[in-house]
Amino acid sequence: MLKLIILIVIGYIIYKIFFNKEITSTSHRNENENDNNELVECSNCHTFVPKNECKWTNNGCLCKECQ
Numbered sequence: 933m934l935k936l937i938i939l940i941v942i943g944y945i946i947y948k949i950f951f952n953k954e955i956t957s958t959s960h961r962n963e964n965e966n967d968n969n970e971l972v973e974c975s976n977c978h979t980f981v982p983k984n985e986c987k988w989t990n991n992g993c994l995c996k997e998c999q
Contacts, residue, residue: 974998 971980975992986993 970983972983972986972993973980974986974995975989976994976998979995981993981995983993985996987999988994
């Protein structure tokens with residue numbers, strides 16, 4: 933009976949370690965979701981423009997001047 937309790941406690945500790953790592957990785961991902969100011973290269977004129985000003989096509993990003 934004592935062995936069962938020890939195994940449950942060890943399993944719970946291992947579960948908490950992995951659970952905390954998962955929380956930190958998702959919070960790191962949420963920081964990068966709102967990154968619309970990242971610069972990307974226009975596939976036509978090769979200038980760098982913010983990601984939210986691109987029109988995305990099959991060939992990549994097109995800036996406002998190239999659209």
